[in-house]
Amino acid sequence: MAEALRFHYDVDGDNFTSAGAASVEVKRKLRQLGFDAETIRRVSIAMYEGEINMVVHARGGSADVYVDKNSITIILADSGPGIPDIDLAMQEGYSTAPDNIRALGFGAGMGLPNMKRYTDEMKIDTVLGKGTTVTMKVYFTTGKSTSSAE
Template sequence: MEAIRLHYTVPGDDFTRAGEASADLKSVLKKLGVSPTTVRKVSIALYEGEINLAIHAGGGDIDVEITDDAVHMCLSDQGPGIADLSLAMSEGYSTAPDEVRSLGFGAGMGLPNMKKYSDEFDIQSAVGVGTTVTMAVCLT
């Protein structure tokens, strides 16, 4: 199969649209006959990333490449960046404001779940510059 490339833009602070990319990608993967287990992993990892883009970064971009071997996802933003990556990767740690938490978001599981549900995970961040997360889920 020739690689399939998809691009999504996630608006900042719009929780009604956060989740559109993961829902669309889920639909594409199902049509391609990808296993339900793999579709679930991709959907969870990408949804968590979308929510993080909306909550913390003022929005951002997602580029997806589906190959014979994996679903590759790159999420990038020009948000405030992450000062302490180790702390940010800790389950339960969150910098989400109270109004976001009152909506049921910001439990501090976004980055840990992104790592948990992807087979490859990398995060690069610089304060004042932004963050780039790359993930891949193998097609098995």
Template sequence: MEESIKLHYIVPGDDFTRAGAASGDVKRTLKELGVSPAVIRNVSIAMYEGEINMVIHANGGEIDVEITGEDIIMTLRDEGPGIENVELAMKEGYSTAPDNIRTLGFGAGMGLPNIKKYTDEFSIDTELGVGTTLNLRVHIQ
């Protein structure tokens, strides 16, 4: 791949049923590009968890995806409440999601740990009252 491919998505915050549409689109794009199934799965799961987080915690946000010959770089940006304690949020099983989210199958405290698990590079920029940005990278080879 000589030139990188850039994709941009707006994740609406008010429709839980549509959460994951952007991740599904990226998955289909990577498939068409012939990226290996294992890499596609890692990217899709990490992005999907991020997308769900945006809907649960931040009333939506925006996602930029850049596909180069070597990496898939995802930037997930929201203007939500920010994460008070990143170290705690990274612990499996820790969740601040409301109970109604658990009835929908999420809020088990696995979101950020899963995102970290499925990416090669992972960082969080967060500020209370301002928002959160996740910077994710998955190597293609």
């Protein structure tokens, strides 16, 4: 796992049914690379929530995953409406998802909080009307990869 690897995915914004497919693929790749179950789970859940967000709020976008020596970086970029109030969006339970998304089991206002919970670092760059880029990092150095997600 010494060499840096990059995986790129286009996230289709028109299809809620296929949302999460990139995260499933990343999970499979990380498993092949021999990562421990907890690290894989943290990365894939955070990316999955982000993917769902991009489909729900921004009509899709792109996902890039970089595997370095001691960390995995996930960059999710979209050209959606942007986030007007990041502090508010980070509050558990706050959601702007429409009812049809709630009926599908999402939109509980847990997406961004979950992404933060499962990663070691999270940065949100957003410009209203232009788009949002979320950068998340999970470290897997000694001890870190087995640490609790809470």
